[in-house]
Amino acid sequence: MSVVQIFPRAEEPSVQVLPAHPVAGPEASTASPERREHMPVAAGALPGSEQYPFDRAFHAMLARFTGGISPLALSLAWLDWSSHLAAAPQRQLEISRNIVRDTGRLAEAAVHATSPGQKPWSVIQPQERDRRFRGPQWELAPFNLLAQAFLLGERWWRDAATGVRGVSHANEAIVEFSMRQMLDMLAPSNFAATNPKVLEKAFQSGGENFVFGWQNWCNDLMRLLSNSKLADDGQFVVGKTVAVSPGKVVYRNELIELIQYYPTTAQVRPEPILIVPAWIMKYYILDLSPHNSLVKFLTGQGFTVFAISWRNPDARNRDLAFDDYRRLGVMAALDVIGLIMPGRKTHALGYCLGGTLLSIAAAAMERDGDSRFGTVTLLAAQTDFTEAGELTLFVNESQVAFLEDMMWQRGYLDTTQMAGAFQLLRSNELIWSRLSHDYLMGESAPPSDLMAWNADATRLPYRMHSEYLRKLFLDNDLAGGRYLVGGRSISLSDIHAPMFVVGTLADHVAPWRSVYKVHYQVDADVTFLLTSGGHNAGVVAPPQEPGHSYQVLTKAADAPYVGADEWLKLAPRIEGSWWPEWAKWLAARSGAPCDPPQIGLGDVPGLPDAPGDYVHT
Numbered sequence: 239m240s241v242v243q244i245f246p247r248a249e250e251p252s253v254q255v256l257p258a259h260p261v262a263g264p265e266a267s268t269a270s271p272e273r274r275e276h277m278p279v280a281a282g283a284l285p286g287s288e289q290y291p292f293d294r295a296f297h298a299m300l301a302r303f304t305g306g307i308s309p310l311a312l313s314l315a316w317l318d319w320s321s322h323l324a325a326a327p328q329r330q331l332e333i334s335r336n337i338v339r340d341t342g343r344l345a346e347a348a349v350h351a352t353s354p355g356q357k358p359w360s361v362i363q364p365q366e367r368d369r370r371f372r373g374p375q376w377e378l379a380p381f382n383l384l385a386q387a388f389l390l391g392e393r394w395w396r397d398a399a400t401g402v403r404g405v406s407h408a409n410e411a412i413v414e415f416s417m418r419q420m421l422d423m424l425a426p427s428n429f430a431a432t433n434p435k436v437l438e439k440a441f442q443s444g445g446e447n448f449v450f451g452w453q454n455w456c457n458d459l460m461r462l463l464s465n466s467k468l469a470d471d472g473q474f475v476v477g478k479t480v481a482v483s484p485g486k487v488v489y490r491n492e493l494i495e496l497i498q499y500y501p502t503t504a505q506v507r508p509e510p511i512l513i514v515p516a517w518i519m520k521y522y523i524l525d526l527s528p529h530n531s532l533v534k535f536l537t538g539q540g541f542t543v544f545a546i547s548w549r550n551p552d553a554r555n556r557d558l559a560f561d562d563y564r565r566l567g568v569m570a571a572l573d574v575i576g577l578i579m580p581g582r583k584t585h586a587l588g589y590c591l592g593g594t595l596l597s598i599a600a601a602a603m604e605r606d607g608d609s610r611f612g613t614v615t616l617l618a619a620q621t622d623f624t625e626a627g628e629l630t631l632f633v634n635e636s637q638v639a640f641l642e643d644m645m646w647q648r649g650y651l652d653t654t655q656m657a658g659a660f661q662l663l664r665s666n667e668l669i670w671s672r673l674s675h676d677y678l679m680g681e682s683a684p685p686s687d688l689m690a691w692n693a694d695a696t697r698l699p700y701r702m703h704s705e706y707l708r709k710l711f712l713d714n715d716l717a718g719g720r721y722l723v724g725g726r727s728i729s730l731s732d733i734h735a736p737m738f739v740v741g742t743l744a745d746h747v748a749p750w751r752s753v754y755k756v757h758y759q760v761d762a763d764v765t766f767l768l769t770s771g772g773h774n775a776g777v778v779a780p781p782q783e784p785g786h787s788y789q790v791l792t793k794a795a796d797a798p799y800v801g802a803d804e805w806l807k808l809a810p811r812i813e814g815s816w817w818p819e820w821a822k823w824l825a826a827r828s829g830a831p832c833d834p835p836q837i838g839l840g841d842v843p844g845l846p847d848a849p850g851d852y853v854h855t
Contacts, residue, residue, distance in 0.1 A: 297643035307632070308640035315412035322404040333398050340390050347386070351379040358382045362389045369671065370427040375434035384426045392421050408634060415631050428670055436678045443680075450680030458676075474690035477849050481522035483533045485848030487547075488838035489574040493558070493566040495547040495850040496574055498837055502537045505831035509583050509612050510542040510575055511824070514568055516590035517548040520694050520853055523774065524589065526687040530780040532817065539821045540831055542579070546571055546592075550855040551699045553649030558699040560595075560706055561723065568599040572610055579835045583612030585824055589777065590748065591706075593619020597730060597756075598716065602723040604732040613827050614762075615738040615820070617777050618748045621730055622717035622755040623710055627746055633711040641707065645700040653695035688774060717759065730759040734795070737764045738823055740816065742776030754802045757793060765792040765823060768809065769816045781815040788816040 300309070323329065343361045350356045358377035364370070364385070371385045399414040426432035430440070430448075439447045474480050485499035513533070515521040524545070525533040536543050546567055551558060568586075575584060588596030593616040600614050620626055645651050676682050683689075715721040719729045737760060741750030750768055757764055769776045769788040779786045789809035793800065800808065812819070838845070 294643040294646050297640055298647035301640065301644040306641060306644055308637045311634055311636035311640070312412065312416060314636065315409035315416075318409040319399065319402060319405050319413045322402050323398070325404075326402060329402060333394070336397065337394055340394070344383070344387060344390060348383055351383060359386065361386050362393065364389060370425055370674075373435060375438060378434060381426070381432065381434045384432055388421075388424070388426055392418075395421060408630075411628070412631050415628060422670055425670065427674055430678050433674065433678060436674070439679055447678070447680030450682075451677040454676045454680070454682050473685060474687050476520075476522065476694075476853055480527055480687050480690065481525050481849040481853065482528060483525050483531055483537070483848065485545075486837050487845045487848065487850040488544075488578065488842075489571070490845060490850075490852075491566055491570055493549050493562065494570065495549075495852045496571050497545045497547055497848045497850060498578070499533055499537055499543045499545070499848065500837065501540075501542060501834040502534075503540045503831075506540050506542050506834045507825070507828040508579075508830075508832050509585055509828045510544055510579055510835075511536060511585045511587060512568075512571055512575060513543065513545040514571075514586065514588040514592040514596045515546060515548070516592045517563065517696060518591055518698065519696060520691065521545055521547045522849060522853065523688075523691055523778065525849075526691060526778065530687070530778055530783065532778070535780065535817055536821070539825070541585075541821075541824070541828075542835060544571065544575055547850050547852045548696070549852045550696045551650055552697065556645075556649030556700040558702050560702045560709070563595055563702065564599050564602070564723070568596060574839070576610065577839055584610055585613045585615065585828070586611050587615040587617065588619055589617040590619055590773070593617055594621060594710065594716070597621050597733070598721065598723065598728065600733050600735065601728040601730050604734060605723075605726070605728055609735075611735045613736045613738065613824065614733065615740070616753070616756065617740045618742055618745055618753060618773050619739075620748045620752050620755075621759055622752060623714050624717070625749065625752045625755075626711065627749040627752065629747060630711065633707055635712065638704070638707050638712055642700075642704050645698075645703060649700050651698040651700075651703050653697060688778065692774070717755075730756070731761045733760040734762050736827060737762050738767070738820055739764060740767050740769060740777070740820075742772055743768060743770050744772045745776065747773040751802045754805070758799050761795055763792065763795050765790065766805065766809075767816050767819065768806075779815040779817060781817055783815065786815045787811060787813050788819065790816070790819060 340361065347356070347360050359382065364372075371389075376382060376385055395417050396414060399417050400410055402410070405413075430436045436447070483499050485497045487495045488498045489496040513521070513524060515524060525531045528534055533543055533545065548563075548567070549555075572584065575582075586596055586600070588594070596614065597616065597619065600611055603609070603611065623630070641651070709715045709721060713720070716728075716730070719727060721728055737756070739753060739756050741748070741753040743750060745753075754766060757766065767788055767790040769779060770786055771777075771779065789806070789811050791800075791805060791809040
């Protein structure tokens, strides 16, 4: 028995939590913009107190030099890999043997580089998706040898970083990813002296390409320093050239503006469509230029369309919770739609993170006996995050804590961190190919509406993003049946409304096999469609645009499960856009056309026409 008396530690003074303000309901939508600007939205009490403020401030300062990436997370991954590799002499011997073998083959190719019968890429060829070394210029010596030496180096390091027994899969992926990023910087295509296309262009233009490249670099630098957007050049202006579908803001609270679009047909389907976009970017990805606007396409098909436009948060909104986006977003919009079009079912569409939120809202509604959703459509939206692609490399306990400390100081996640993470996932296409094209070749790709939208980034509130990373990515509570709404668990198996789920073949943000998992999570008829393209370009697929294709197959709720690879073999391939396929699916689950509904709830002062005010913040 211990003779030492243990005294409890004195409690540290907790940070005072401000009382929650009431949520703005439909009756608050007429508040003036000046008044709303000073009405913060609170999500209830913060969890306990803010611990170790000096440590958090130090991490926030460190994040400015690391781009928001935790150096400890990287160090632990490299320590795990290097320690296990050091204790694997046979694996080391195999790697060394491969290096000696490939070096000998490369040396032999170099000796016979000028021989008439020597073919290019005799030692190693670039992968089909690798566009860095395309073109006949790269088949000439010595550039072909440089490219092959680099590709061999990439393969050596990939072999060394993977397959080491005992290394955790997460740490192995981090080591392989970070090594790939470093090697990508050293590719011969990134340097003028080792890029034959650049040298050829310089010879033909008398070095004029470097002058144009310098101008492109200066323009990008000025845009970065002035914090201006690509849309600021006047070619793509929100409300003038993009996001121009005619409509009216019919409701506004502290987080959303709800837009109702004017009908373009004499009669419309009785069931409205509610679009729930992701709040990591502006909503008008689905209402770009008139020729590729999904909103315009839907109204042309005889549907009444509503869309949520999220407010761009700042430091004053740091305590917005993830559930606030459900209550003030999806549920508030549904309430208003119910007042405008009473007694009607709603076709709900959620894109990316908006789709994840929509699935949460749908499960909670079904649990509580709320059957206002007629159908649920998810576009590139994940409901299980165990295989969420390379984004999971940025989500472990060390990295999340580091991000939380960075956001804790600012009150939000800055746009540069979010954009940087997505660019790293496709660094060859989004970073280094642009360096070669814009700065070395002196060329510049013509701007597009999709590029302008992509540059129109938003911030993420501290609390919401922390809850999203922890509850969904880190702990996978939604797929595990542990996610709480209103203090009670929800399950996706409670969803019984017919579902249309879209995955994109080349998606680096929401890999289609991860999106496919919804099949065994919900108790509903699921029509799964896999379209060509990536996370954005695959979704924005107007019918008149060539080059699109898709596969589609429907699984009844009581039908046996079919795995993703089996589905890929069974689903028929169809050329063209997936939009008409979805419109046909919606029409089959809608009533007969009728007269269009009223616009909004009458003449409410202070509510602008589409695209509204929040899209400009």
